[in-house]
Each structure stands twice: as structure tokens, then as C-alpha cells.
Amino acid sequence: MSQTVKAVIARSKGADVEVVDIVVPAPGPGEAVVQVHSCGVCHTDLHYREGGINDEFPFLLGHEAAGVVESVGEGVTDVEPGDFVILNWRAVCGQCRACLKGKPQYCFDTHNATQKMTLADTGEELTPALGIGAFAEKTLVAAGQCTKVDGEADAAAVGLLGCGVMAGFGAAVNTGEITRGESIAVIGCGGVGNAAIAGAKVAGATTIIAVDRDQRKLEIAKGFGATHTVDASSEDTVERIRELTGGFGADVVVEAVGLPETYEQAFYARDLAGRVVLVGVPTPDKEVTLPMIEIFGRGGALKSSWYGDCLPSRDFPMLVDLYRQGRFDLDAFVTERIGLGDIESAFDKMHGGEVLRSVVVL
Template identity: 85%
Template sequence: MGTGRARRAVPPHTVAEGGIVSQTVRGVIARSRGAEVELVDVVVPDPGPGEAVVAVQACGVCHTDLHYREGGINDEFPFLLGHEAAGVVEAVGEGVTGVAPGDFVILNWRAVCGQCRACLKGKPWYCFATHNATQKMTLTDGTELSPALGIGAFIEKTLVAAGQCTKVPDADAAVVGLLGCGVMAGFGAAVNTGGVGRGDSVAVIGCGGVGNAAIAGAKVAGATRIIAVDVDDRKLEGAKAFGATHTVNSSVTDAIEAIRELTDGFGADVVVEAVGRPETYEQAFYARDLAGTVVLVGVPTPEKQVTLPMIDVFGRGGALKSSWYGDCLPSRDFPMLVDLYQQGRFPLADFVSERIDLGDVEAAFEKMHKGEVLRSVVEL
């Protein structure tokens, strides 16, 4: 693929088959399992009822996009990749009242319904009926695209459900767009799911973007001892910038014993597992204090299994939790985190390793695979 900046000029609206008004823009797709991504023309329909078209300003390159390309999510190729994004609402469909053209928004992949059993219980962050745009974006030959996490934001303009647009204060899109996935997942794993509070001890296993966001979240919440665990000294050094007070290289040191030693022999109050592997989950389980909390936010592949003695599950008490999207409520959490960033209290800009062009996504995947970046961010 070329690495030049994608063109921004957008052809005039055209009338597609069936009378649907649409426009053609440039976007990045994964056509088949494991194939290099392609920069192609994509047809974006005008928004229908409950939908919005957003002019994307920036989109982070997340591990989930790589999982889509590798067929690790499902096989509904071709995928329109990208989901960790911010931009400006260009148009809205009938019945949309929450956002309007001109609004600066972060895109989210859990547009809550307000009517399912979770929403009616007052726990909308668990919404079981989240929704996406009804219409499909397509290739110019009519092939329907599957947008990553219902968003598809490696593109100049994207079609989403209006509920996937969260209005926030104006800010650097390349920075705040990261709240759309990885940073929110990590921050929320510590603060929302783990319930980290003042004076708590916290251990975070895995110091990529999600793990570092959990570390930063623990610091904001008032944790006084924050232990970063990884096998890469470079990542451990980086974790200090986000608030880690201690680091453990688990390739040379027993992580469980090290965490206990750093917590007066007890174990951490909250352990966040940001890797998604059985061996690191077991470390998290045994590295927590009695009645402590384990939070799984690392995404395991389907074949991964963990086995624990039931007597230990019973005898250690506490809670074993999984964290979906940091158990976030975008309308509540995104504006709050943008405010904290703008106040200098949350180091959101430090997650941006590089700013790249739309044609550089494949190269960004390679850097991610090598552990060379926290986040490459596509700017449009």
C-alpha cells in the first residue's frame, strides 16, 4: 500500500440504486483473513432514522482491528476497520435529538437502548441490546461491509447509530478519540469494575495501552501503591509515566511473590489482568489479598481455559470480575475523562505514540505486533 495522505476531496452526492442518496469516500478494509489491508472507495449512504454520518478526524489503531483482520472476531469479511475515533457530526437522520450537525463527538460501540432489562435496572453499562446503524456501507460494486465494532472509522466519513456519538468538549481528536475503546476499557476496569479507591493497592498485569490506562485510572482514583507487571522492561519503564509506583518483570521474577512483598505480604486489593491468558489470570488470582478483586479486561481467544482449585476460589473470597468496555457509560464517562485530560489530571496525550496517514494502517499493525507503540493514530 502507498503511504501518502488519503485524499480529502469528496465527490458530490450521488443517487444510488433504489433512490438512496450516498457519497463515496476513502476507507481501509480487510478483504480476507490475514490479507494486508486495502485503501479503497467506500459508499456511505445518507443517514436514515436514528443514524448519523460523522466526518472522522482521527482514529486509533487498536489490537481489535488486527483481530478482525486475522479473522479472530468472526468471518464476516470484508471488514471496514477502525473504531477508536473522534470527529464531527455531518448529518443526522429522522428522529435524532441527542446530537446535531457540527457537534464534536467520540464514537462508542455500545449505544445503549434504554429499554432492556439491564437498562431498566439502572445499569445501562451492561445494556444487552446495543445497536448499530441499520444501513450498510458498501464497496462501489455493492459489496456490503462489516464495520469493526459497528463503527468502521478508518474512513473519511462513517455511518453509525446516533447513539454511538457521544458529544464532548472540543479537543485534539487524535487524543480524545482513544477514549472510544482501549483507554476507556483500561480506566474503567480499574475504576468502574474494580472499584479502586483512595489508599488501595493495585497491580496491573500487562502494560500495553489498556494496562497503562488502568494504571492511570488507579492513580486518579487515589490508589497509593500501583504495581505494573510485564515481561518487557521498556513497557515497565513507560508504565511509570502513567502512575506505576513499582514495577515487576515477570520473566525474571515471580510476579505473585513480588506483588505480595510489595503489599506487606498480603497481596493487592485489586488486580487488573490486561493480557487475557490463563497463566496471567492465575497470577492475578493468587496475587490479590483475601477478599480482593480480580478484573479480567484482557481479551482471551476462544480456546483459552483456566483451571483453579475450587477450595481456593471459595477460601480466598472476594470477587472475580470481567470488564466489558470498562463497564463504561459513554455519556457519563467520556466527557468526564476529556475534562480530566484538559485539566492536566489524566495523561491521555501520552498514549499517542505517532500520528499517521490513512494509508499507513498496515505498517502500524506491524509496529503494534512488535510492541513498538502504545497507539498509532490515523489523522484525516
């Protein structure tokens, strides 16, 4: 049976978000209805509202979420009603060329729910953000988007693994392959950048350099494990990173901003045979130009990190276990807990750099 619940939508480009009634269908084959307990306010939601993803309005926003499975459709065996889950936007298909090569973390044909949630008053179909749409009391997803984890964990904290924290942690650990004894520099110390710093600490990096233009963010980065900070507003980022790494540059540089100038800094701040990881999301108009001789001469790798190159079924339970053991402080990412009606204000705080994450708690 379908249900009517409260949810937050973006009706048109640039318009303030609205709390409205939506209709959530009963789950069909391969689908699940999840009662949402928490959902982080991510930059991607703002990109949707601003029309930066596509123009398939109205959008049902929210995707960094945790909750409890309420019901499942035919053929669902991996989760069942009552399971505490983190929602993910990489529900691997098992059949695409990436999956068949044994690299499901790059799945090119991830699953979403087949049915559409709709506006209660008009019946208009909604486009859920990243196939999830979790600024809602309940949401309909593909069952593969539900990753079961320890039910004792705080939903507001572990739900952030659904996007930003996983993207940053994975950029350092999965994509950058940072390991014990190595050095890493992270350019951009928002939620994603700080997750990369925290991941590097967990992995055993000994020199962890945080780079930002905001002193507040640099102080926060120390709490996540940064051993050194670079104020990019007053220091030469490349030269300072080299100074802190014996004159060589870092083994890994994570660019968590998405701008040509910071990517160029990352390129020149790495050691020979080092790895540059782009996890900051650039806009389509951004371009970077580098001398080919420098690309050749420096060796190593220039990588992009998709969702932290994560495999949710592998990584989410592991990171929740680290959190429960006190080795990965997910609580520190939760700046404030808010309601569904506070999301527009949370966007403003995000713009002003006042929060790592505002988290909607239902």
C-alpha cells in the first residue's frame, strides 16, 4: 500500500526548497521502503537545487542517509524489515563490464528503484537525488542501495558515510592508497577533505598536511589528524608542502576543492611517482593545462575518485566498526542536528563555511 509522508523538494531552479506531502509506493520487485532516521545536508543537494546536475525538476532532495527497512518487494533477500541500513548510490548490478572485471566499486550501471515517488497534490513524478531522495520521512530505493550495519550506531553520524565522508575517506585510502609511513597533503578542508585526513590517520600516514584558506577549518583539521597546516591565503602551498616533506613533495595529494588552480597545486606538490587524487567536483566549464613533459617526468598517477572508489557492502560495515571502536570519529562531522524545515538555512551555513555537516534528524 502506498503512503503519504512529508518530504523536501526543489520545485524549480534556484527556488527555496519546500516541505510538501509526497506519495511513496509500496515496494515492487527488488525495491525497499526505508523509514529515514537521519540525512546529511550535502553540497550535491544544493547543486540539484541550482540545476547544476540536470533539469529534471522537481527534485526530491537528500541522499546521505540512514534508517530502518520498513518493507521489501519480491525477490529481495539481502535486507529485511527491521534492518538498520545506510543508503548508498552505488547499488552494484553485477553484470556490467566493470563488475564482470571484478571491479564492482566502479559499477557503470547501478540500480535505482523502478517506481517513482510523486507529489501528493498533483501526482507529478519526483526525481530523487542520486536515486535516493531521503529528506523525507520514508523513501523508496532499490534494495541494493541499502547496506546493513550495526544497529547500535548513531544514525546521524553513520548516515554521513552515504556520501561525503565515504568520498573523502576513500579518496585517501582506496584511490590514493595511502599507507603507513607515507605523507599526504589534503587541499580543501571541508567535510570531504577532513574525511580524507581522518582516513589517512587510520591508515597510518605519518605526515598529514591540511591546506585551506580558512583558519577555522585548519584548526578543525588538526582534530581529525592533521600533523601540519598550510594557510593558502598567506603561504605558497606547493613550497610549503615540499618544506614539510623534506623538499620532495607528498606521496599523495588529495584535491578536495575542484578548481584548476588547486589541482595544479596538487600536481606540483606531490613527490616523484606520487599520486594526485581529484575528489573535489569541478563545474563543467573548468579546465586545467599542464606541460606534458611534467606529466611524463613526474611519473606516478593522476586519479579521479568516484564516491571514494568504495564498495558499500565492504566499506560501510568496516567504517561503522571503526567508529564503534573509537578509531574513526564520525561524531565530529555532525555540526548540528536540524529538522526538515531547516534545510534552506543549512544551505546558507554551508555557503558560509559555518558547518561540516548539518544533519536532518527525523
